[in-house]
Amino acid sequence: MPRYEEVARDLRERIESGEYQAGGKLPRYEELTRAFGVGRGVISEAIAVLEREGLVRPVKRRGIVVLERLGRxxxxxxxxxxxxxxxxxxxxxxxxxxxxxxxxxxxxxxxxxxxxxxxxxxxxxxxxxxxxxxxxxxxxxxxxxxxxxxxxxxxxxxxxxxxxxxxxxxxxxxxxxxxxxxxxxxxxxxxxxxxxxxxxxxxxxxxxxxxxxxxxxxxxxxxxxxxxxxxxxxxxxxxxxxxxxxxxxxxxxxxxxxxxx
Known part of the structure; x- marks a missing residue:
């Protein structure tokens, strides 16, 4: 599994467990790169995966916001x-x-x-x-x-x-x-x-x-x-x-x- 997918999976699990709640934010890029021991590019790809899944949305001057999960x-x-x-x-x-x-x-x-x-x-x-x-x-x-x-x-x-x-x-x-x-x-x-x-x-x-x-x-x-x-x-x-x-x-x-x- 590519490293960015591993990072995305870890963050996804934390969101689904409630560690990162809807309306809250993920840690900043700098914190994520240190926590996972990867470069900024890997974190960017992982966040893009979560964006496509509707889990997060980067918001200017706010950070990476966790979105509310709405049923289909x-x-x-x-x-x-x-x-x-x-x-x-x-x-x-x-x-x-x-x-x-x-x-x-x-x-x-x-x-x-x-x-x-x-x-x-x-x-x-x-x-x-x-x-x-x-x-x-x-x-x-x-x-x-x-x-x-x-x-x-x-x-x-x-x-x-x-x-x-x-x-x-x-x-x-x-x-x-x-x-x-x-x-x-x-x-x-x-x-x-x-x-x-x-x-x-x-x-x-x-x-x-x-x-x-x-x-x-x-x-x-x-x-x-x-x-x-x-x-x-x-x-x-x-x-x-x-x-x-x-x-x-x-x-x-x-x-x-x-x-x-």
Missing amino acids: RRIRRGQLVMRDPQRGYVFPAASHPGEPWEVHGRPVRDYVPTPDRVAELLNTPPGTPTLRRRRITSPAGEPPFQLVDTWLSAEAVRDAPQVGEITTGPGGYLDRLEEAGHGPISWIEFTRTRMPSREESAALEISPEMPILETAIVGTSAQTSNVLEVTIRAIPADRVELVTELRRGDGASWPTERIQS
């Missing part, structure tokens, strides 16, 4: 979009029925250059100033769980100007788009894992070494067949797992038909 939440990724009389459309999410969630900070809306991935899905040139609606949410009392960015096309803003306001009214921005003549909107969802941007890791309060699960929902107008909105949801990978129910096709019914030799 299961998301059933069905194909059904529901409708709530108060909230409007409801997509498959990590929340449980009746569970209170909270918003971290203030939701914002601003015009920012379109990232490459969003530009690809929105069919617009990269870097184009585009309206972005951002919110950071989590179950009540927990650290930030997900960063949600909704990007709206110029066509969407032109036809439904209210989507650019902080408060979009009952049913949210999707209702405003459909009322403007784009309904019924259809959606397709893309899922992938990737490393977070510096901005995302700061907003989610995670290490840049922690991968994130990204879901991208793309909404298309029934009137023009153009993409109106792209919603990117970023969730730390150590906090969620996807669950999909597998169903038998007609050719896989039970009992199976066996070929007689």
